[in-house]
Structures are given as structure tokens and as C-alpha cells.
Amino acid sequence: MDCRLGSATNYVEVEQMGMRFKDRAEAGRRLAEGLPQLRERPDTIVLGLARGGVPVAAAAAAELYLPFGAVLVRKLGIPGRDETAFGALAWSQGDVLRIVNRPLKELVLAHGISQSALDAVEAHERAELIRRANRYPGIGHDLRGKTVVLADDGLATGATMRAAVEAVRSGGASTVIAAVPVASLEASTSLARVCDFVMALHTPGKFHAVGAFYDRFEQLSDADVVGQLEGAGASGRK
DSSP: OOTTTTOOSSSEEEOOOTBBBSSSSHHHHHHHTGGGGGGGTTTTTEEETTHHHHHHHHHHHHHHTTEEEEEEEEEEEEETEEEEEEEEEEEETTTTEEEEOOHHHHHHTTTTOOHHHHHHHHHHHHHHHHHHTTTTOOOOOOOOTOOOEOOOBBBSHHHHHHHHHHHHHHOSSEEEEEEEEEHHHHHHHHHHTTTTTEEEEOOSOOOOGGGBBOOOOOOOHHHHHHHHHHHHTTTOOO
């Protein structure tokens, strides 16, 4: 596969002014329109970052006639500024994979947030990740030698996507594509260094929150995600 998909770089932005999405399913279908080269491609799978990326992945996979599943990730948010991540966790082959933004972590510590507070955040998120690993289907696919499309509903810092990239790489994926409806420029640029290809439909000049680009952006429950994975026959479990 040509990971550039017709571009001179491994990052493509399909910009439209005022771009919005009705919901995550519509966003997934529009992502699929931007990846026609993957339609019915052998040894290719779409994995949604749970929870919000699962409906996106499901819709994209259906349009592309590809199997789909999930990758479990958790953001490590700075206490008091939860939307800003100092790292992230991902479930990978029965283990917890951890990435940390060391410069940001050092800055946070220098501004008075204690190491014990950061440790408490990580302990909480690690426990939640393990809880989901024990419940969610579709998280144990054999990725060796495969092209993996990682889909999410949007990227603010890109921390969880970077953790997901590391997780599927450790699982043996040969090509990793990050595909999102909307992303900050910072996240897109960062991911272009670790992915074979990044597809972002919209990279706004001012990025506030992922949900601002959706008409419907409801919180998803375990039941929502499990039902979608089971209903579409997302096999694979560890």
C-alpha cells in the first residue's frame, strides 16, 4: 500500500470551512470516503479508540467492508485540568502500555502539582483500563503484518492516539493509519511522526474541544460500546 495515499507527505487534511458532523456515525462514513484505497483491502482492520472512537470505526469499517474492533486507551489528565494530558495508557496484548510527556510532566511538577497526585490519576485510569479489558469484546485481534486504521472521534492533544499507535505496533501491525474527523494542528503534527499516514478531515485554526464540532456528542456507556462491538461481530479477545 502507498501510505501517502496520493500525498507528498504522510499527513492529509481535507479542510472545509465550518465543518461539522451530525454524529460519530456520520463522521465515520465521511472518513471512509477519504480512504477509498482501503476498501475491501486484505489484511486491514479498523480499530476504534474506546469509547468515543468505536462508533466512528464501526461506520467507517462498514463503508469500507473491513473488519473492526477496539483498542482500549485512557488519558492521564493533569489534576484540575483534566482535558490536558501528561500521558496516556493503552491495553496491549494483556498488558498496560504507558506513555508520558516528560517535559510537560516536569512542568506540571514545577508548578506545584505533586507526584502523588499524578500517581493517583494513573492508578485510577489503570484500574479503569483493566476493568474495560475484562468486559469489552473485539480487543484481541491478531495484528501481525496487518494494516491497522485507528479511528477516534477527534484529537485534542493526541496523547491517547499515540498510546494506541504504540499498542498496535507492539502487536505486530505493519502499517498504522490514524483517521479522525477533527484534530488540533499540534496533535496532527505529532502523530505524523509516529504513524505511516494521518487522515484528518478538519484541522481548525482554533481548537477548543472535540464535541464542539458535532451536533450530537453524547457520552457513551459500556453498554453502548459492547453492544456495537458484539452486534457487528467484532471478534478477537484476550
